[in-house]
Amino acid sequence: MNDVARSAGVSLKTVSRVVNGETTVAPDLAARVQAAVASLGYRQHLGASMLRRNDRRTRTIGMLLEDVSNPFSAAVHRAIENEARGRGVQVLTGSLDEDPQRERDLAAAFAERQTDGLILAPTGADLGHLAAHTAMPVVFVDRTPTGTTGDTVISTNVSGAAGAVRHLVARGHRRIAFLGDHRRLSTARDRHLGYERALGRRAGPVVHDLHDPLAAERATIALLRGPEPPTAIFAAQNTITIGVVRALRRLGRAHSVALVGFDDFPLADLLDPPVTVVAQDPARMGGAAAEALFERIAGYDGPPREIRIPTTLIPRGSGEL
Amino acid sequence: MNDVARSAGVSLKTVSRVVNGETTVAPDLAARVQAAVASLGYRQHLGASMLRRNDRRTRTIGMLLEDVSNPFSAAVHRAIENEARGRGVQVLTGSLDEDPQRERDLAAAFAERQTDGLILAPTGADLGHLAAHTAMPVVFVDRTPTGTTGDTVISTNVSGAAGAVRHLVARGHRRIAFLGDHRRLSTARDRHLGYERALGRRAGPVVHDLHDPLAAERATIALLRGPEPPTAIFAAQNTITIGVVRALRRLGRAHSVALVGFDDFPLADLLDPPVTVVAQDPARMGGAAAEALFERIAGYDGPPREIRIPTTLIPRGSGEL
DNA sequence: CTACTGCGAGACAACGTTGTCTTTCGATTT
């Protein structure tokens, strides 16, 4: 910037004015400065700028999801990026792998970098530590927070799960198993609640705390080989659904045990049978979360909001046996 | 920081020393400072710190891929994050959607934020503009750059594609179609080259510039309904492979037309028939790119390196008809 | 012709931190 000022024969402040598009600069001076900027390849130092400015915005937000390579998280990520794009905001990302320690550390690392806000899919651990970062608004996505409050964007987990189970009941199933994720997660609890609401006293075998396809595959095999095997399975999460598909395939029961999964996944329609799912709308969830965050960043100060994104049952075959 | 200094009864500089773990502070003073830091919830302002420091590191890198929600990109992203994690480095991300303008803009936006480096999957357009950001080393991943040079991490596209095609030839196929992405992309060109090398004058019908499943589906249908339909298809990219699968399914030819895809995708093994692919190793690619970048950031100044990550043919059924 | 107004441009300080230099003071050496 010094070089630009010298080369254009003006003061530092005038360069600053031109770079920031202030109108109180004479046209000829402005043109000289522009030329110097272009020829020297000068670029603003955003860090220094934000240090001095009054608004203190870095035009950068943080995003912490379970695992950026999981299709659900990746779709949320992409939707957040799309919202940020139009506002000239960049996105810092991180995967939590269900690790509360990592959740704390990354939230702190983002706060140190003065991100303007944070979108977080909580691990389920207590989030009291977020209170330390007062200047950074936080919006929760996919799961409701524990130990703090804030705008939250979630799927209609209870009613979506209940709808899936009622779909199976309507097809005549009476013994419907539930396979779910860690109970620490609000999504797993809510989907289990929907399952229970739909079945009442007729609830079938329930297996909790499954978190990867392999565990789900083993649990499915155990259920089907056990006494009173279920005639239908409700898989409460996409990795679980995939494990169940693998198990049914291995046992040759893909066409004789019904399956409905929560959360859609790529190619579900090309499997045999095609997998019936309760689809979430991760793109809409990410978009809504980003919108809510930008409202908070802009200064909106109302009470915490809960934004519920509806799910859609997509019958494809596996749940209609 | 002022508050901490006052509360501990020391100078600003001493607080700085304690926060940065310098050893030249008396233990009792250090303890008083630590206590003040904890009770006031003080956190370093990384922007101001980096402004003053000599090394000028933000401990932040940028990453620009085609689309963070594409499984290949997402796996690369995750591997980069893993490398960054151990070094306390955060990752700014962006999707380019094959848009050169966006590539320029985001590279500039990252440079303004003083990212220590950039990992880029180029769109194929001229990258001369990167020269403006001298302080930011760039490593290319997945595709070779145009208009500039730098460390590049790519799959063995030519030999991988040739291997796929030879696999089909060995199964007796003589009329093998090639379906590929935009020729502007080095990957599409290299895979086509491998196809030609393997077939020589016997090269079959070739369709270029397909970039989504729908286009690939239409192209496949046209080929199979045309004169001299191919008996086997080599799909040079994962979204194309999926389009081909859909087309074969629609035409009822899934078991009578052979298919090998370049790049593996989730659930390929659960389709009917399971899809034979030339698997890339996106995790290793992302990891290698991040490693190379961190070496450059650390000051390594050798000539541009090309790191070639081998591909693996995974026969699953669709290519063995 | 003086006094005022308004506008463009520069001087200076400040943002939160750390590099460098200086000061203080107790301990060691001769």
Add this chain to the structure above:
DNA sequence: AAATCGAAAGACAACGTTGTCTCGCAGTAG
């Protein structure tokens, strides 16, 4: 006992930028 040394802590400036204040000058009103 005087001189020297080293370690610990503070004073000050600087990083690159912009908010605020001031200054000079031209134009206008009285």
